[in-house]
Amino acid sequence: MTTPIVDVHDLEKTYGKAGERPYTALQNLNFTVAPGEFVGIMGASGSGKTTLLNMLSTLDTPTKGQVVVNGHDVTQMRGNQLSDFRAQEVGFIFQDFNLLESLTAEENIGLPLALTGTPSKVMDQAIHEVATTLSIEDLLKKYPAQLSGGQKQRVAAARAIVHRPALLMGDEPTGALDSTSARELLDLLTTINREQQMSVLLVTHDPFSASFCQRILFIKDGQIGSELTRGELSRQDFYQQVLNALGTFSE
Numbered sequence: 001m002t003t004p005i006v007d008v009h010d011l012e013k014t015y016g017k018a019g020e021r022p023y024t025a026l027q028n029l030n031f032t033v034a035p036g037e038f039v040g041i042m043g044a045s046g047s048g049k050t051t052l053l054n055m056l057s058t059l060d061t062p063t064k065g066q067v068v069v070n071g072h073d074v075t076q077m078r079g080n081q082l083s084d085f086r087a088q089e090v091g092f093i094f095q096d097f098n099l100l101e102s103l104t105a106e107e108n109i110g111l112p113l114a115l116t117g118t119p120s121k122v123m124d125q126a127i128h129e130v131a132t133t134l135s136i137e138d139l140l141k142k143y144p145a146q147l148s149g150g151q152k153q154r155v156a157a158a159r160a161i162v163h164r165p166a167l168l169m170g171d172e173p174t175g176a177l178d179s180t181s182a183r184e185l186l187d188l189l190t191t192i193n194r195e196q197q198m199s200v201l202l203v204t205h206d207p208f209s210a211s212f213c214q215r216i217l218f219i220k221d222g223q224i225g226s227e228l229t230r231g232e233l234s235r236q237d238f239y240q241q242v243l244n245a246l247g248t249f250s251e
């Protein structure tokens with residue numbers, strides 16, 4: 001069996017400082033993501049999706065359990081190991097883009113490489129390669145304020161993959177986009193996933209976005225309650241299956 005890119009074992013997250021009433025958002029949560037897989041995470045509001053992404057991206061630490069990303073046990077990492085991990089192994093796309101307004105698109109895209117001290121020639125080449133992949137060559141000299149939402153998200157996607165991370169994570173990346181831009185972004189994520197064999201983990205409550213995934217994990221009561229696999233289904237048929245599944249869960 002190939003080693004998974006993500007291996008989450010017995011994960012638990014309980015919130016609440018000393019003296020506060022504890023709240024367990026995730027409990028006994030287990031799943032894996034294979035190399036090159038495109039996986040969606042769905043679940044009702046408050047089911048723990050963002051909590052899970054925060055554990056995977058090391059923004060927060062689990063109360064219990066293990067999270068292994070590309071062979072690194074993130075729960076055991078400290079200091080420089082953590083910052084190296086974030087800079088090299090993962091890429092992140094957020095709903096609200098998180099671009100730095102004072103930097104051009106090109107400078108924003110180059111940030112992950114600048115952080116690891118990449119020589120400027122190598123950086124320029126990587127930025128131009130990723131800009132070609134995402135069809136944003138014309139936008140490189142512009143500032144975020146001069147870009148549309150869809151363009152901003154493509155710049156953010158370029159920044160998330162410029163260092164060729166093993167895992168690309170998205171937290172509702174289409175949430176602030178119109179339907180055309182959302183579709184374009186999802187098509188791009190699919191292309192990146194296929195052509196670069198980059199694993200993608202997408203948190204979404206949107207069945208249309210989820211239908212681009214190969215497999216969807218549904219979180220319920222802080223655990224993986226069920227999952228759907230697309231297999232040979234067309235995206236349209238899988239979309240219908242996701243809708244049916246959501247209908248069944250909410251009854």
Ligand SMILES: Nc1ncnc2c1ncn2[C@@H]1O[C@H](COP(=O)(O)OP(=O)(O)OP(=O)(O)O)[C@@H](O)[C@H]1O
Nearest residue numbers: 015016023025043044045046047048049050051052
């Ligand atoms: N810092 C925190 N302290 C206490 N409780 C928290 C904290 N962050 C999240 N929670 C609780 O944990 C649960 C899971 O939250 P989380 O944000 O992971 O859900 P979600 O599935 O991403 O929701 P949504 O779809 O609404 O964004 C919620 O009940 C939330 O109130």
